[in-house]
Amino acid sequence: MAGSTLDILDALAPDFNEYMALNETYHFKISGKEIRISPKYWNDNRVEINSHAYNWVEVKYTDLKLHLDSNPITADGVGIYFFTIKPDYLVPD
Numbered sequence: 001m002a003g004s005t006l007d008i009l010d011a012l013a014p015d016f017n018e019y020m021a022l023n024e025t026y027h028f029k030i031s032g033k034e035i036r037i038s039p040k041y042w043n044d045n046r047v048e049i050n051s052h053a054y055n056w057v058e059v060k061y062t063d064l065k066l067h068l069d070s071n072p073i074t075a076d077g078v079g080i081y082f083f084t085i086k087p088d089y090l091v092p093d
Contacts (some may be wrong), residue, residue: 056082062085064081
Protein backbone atom coordinates (compact mmCIF):
# COMPACT_ATOMS: atom_id res chain seq x y z
CA MET A 1 0.00 0.00 0.00
CA ALA A 2 2.82 2.40 -0.64
CA GLY A 3 1.48 5.88 -1.18
CA SER A 4 -2.11 5.00 -0.27
CA THR A 5 -4.07 6.20 2.73
CA LEU A 6 -6.32 4.24 5.03
CA ASP A 7 -9.76 5.74 5.48
CA ILE A 8 -11.20 5.50 8.99
CA LEU A 9 -14.33 3.88 7.53
CA ASP A 10 -12.18 1.17 5.96
CA ALA A 11 -10.74 0.46 9.39
CA LEU A 12 -14.21 0.22 10.93
CA ALA A 13 -15.73 -1.90 8.15
CA PRO A 14 -14.89 -5.34 9.66
CA ASP A 15 -16.57 -4.44 12.98
CA PHE A 16 -19.57 -2.96 11.17
CA ASN A 17 -19.93 -6.07 9.00
CA GLU A 18 -19.71 -8.28 12.09
CA TYR A 19 -22.38 -6.17 13.82
CA MET A 20 -24.72 -6.34 10.83
CA ALA A 21 -24.25 -10.12 10.58
CA LEU A 22 -25.33 -10.79 14.19
CA ASN A 23 -28.42 -12.94 14.60
CA GLU A 24 -31.63 -11.17 15.61
CA THR A 25 -31.26 -11.89 19.33
CA TYR A 26 -27.84 -10.29 19.67
CA HIS A 27 -28.46 -7.53 17.13
CA PHE A 28 -31.60 -6.44 18.97
CA LYS A 29 -29.92 -6.72 22.37
CA ILE A 30 -27.14 -4.38 21.28
CA SER A 31 -29.45 -2.01 19.38
CA GLY A 32 -32.40 -1.91 21.75
CA LYS A 33 -33.29 0.76 24.26
CA GLU A 34 -35.11 0.09 27.49
CA ILE A 35 -37.45 2.58 29.14
CA ARG A 36 -38.66 1.92 32.65
CA ILE A 37 -42.31 2.88 32.88
CA SER A 38 -42.89 1.99 36.50
CA PRO A 39 -44.16 4.95 38.54
CA LYS A 40 -40.90 4.71 40.48
CA TYR A 41 -39.05 5.97 37.37
CA TRP A 42 -41.59 8.43 35.93
CA ASN A 43 -39.72 11.53 37.02
CA ASP A 44 -36.47 10.22 35.52
CA ASN A 45 -38.05 9.10 32.24
CA ARG A 46 -40.99 11.50 31.82
CA VAL A 47 -39.58 13.23 28.73
CA GLU A 48 -38.82 9.93 26.98
CA ILE A 49 -42.17 8.37 27.94
CA ASN A 50 -44.10 11.43 26.78
CA SER A 51 -42.24 11.54 23.46
CA HIS A 52 -44.11 8.44 22.25
CA ALA A 53 -47.68 8.27 20.96
CA TYR A 54 -49.84 5.67 22.67
CA ASN A 55 -53.06 4.16 21.41
CA TRP A 56 -54.71 3.65 24.78
CA VAL A 57 -57.71 1.35 24.92
CA GLU A 58 -59.83 1.41 28.04
CA VAL A 59 -60.91 -2.06 29.10
CA LYS A 60 -62.33 -3.18 32.42
CA TYR A 61 -59.98 -5.59 34.14
CA THR A 62 -62.76 -8.17 34.38
CA ASP A 63 -63.17 -7.92 30.57
CA LEU A 64 -59.45 -8.05 29.75
CA LYS A 65 -59.36 -11.73 28.71
CA LEU A 66 -62.37 -11.25 26.44
CA HIS A 67 -60.78 -8.11 24.94
CA LEU A 68 -57.48 -9.88 24.22
CA ASP A 69 -59.21 -12.99 22.86
CA SER A 70 -61.31 -10.88 20.48
CA ASN A 71 -58.33 -8.73 19.40
CA PRO A 72 -55.51 -11.19 18.61
CA ILE A 73 -53.26 -8.49 17.13
CA THR A 74 -53.38 -6.63 20.45
CA ALA A 75 -52.85 -9.85 22.38
CA ASP A 76 -49.72 -10.84 20.43
CA GLY A 77 -48.00 -7.46 20.49
CA VAL A 78 -45.90 -5.82 23.08
CA GLY A 79 -48.02 -3.64 25.28
CA ILE A 80 -48.31 -1.62 28.41
CA TYR A 81 -51.09 -2.46 30.79
CA PHE A 82 -51.87 0.47 33.03
CA PHE A 83 -54.42 -0.38 35.68
CA THR A 84 -56.35 2.27 37.55
CA ILE A 85 -59.10 1.98 40.09
CA LYS A 86 -62.05 4.26 39.67
CA PRO A 87 -65.60 4.25 40.95
CA ASP A 88 -68.50 3.02 38.84
CA TYR A 89 -70.00 6.51 38.89
CA LEU A 90 -67.92 9.62 38.37
CA VAL A 91 -68.97 13.00 39.69
CA PRO A 92 -68.83 15.56 36.88
CA ASP A 93 -66.54 18.58 37.33
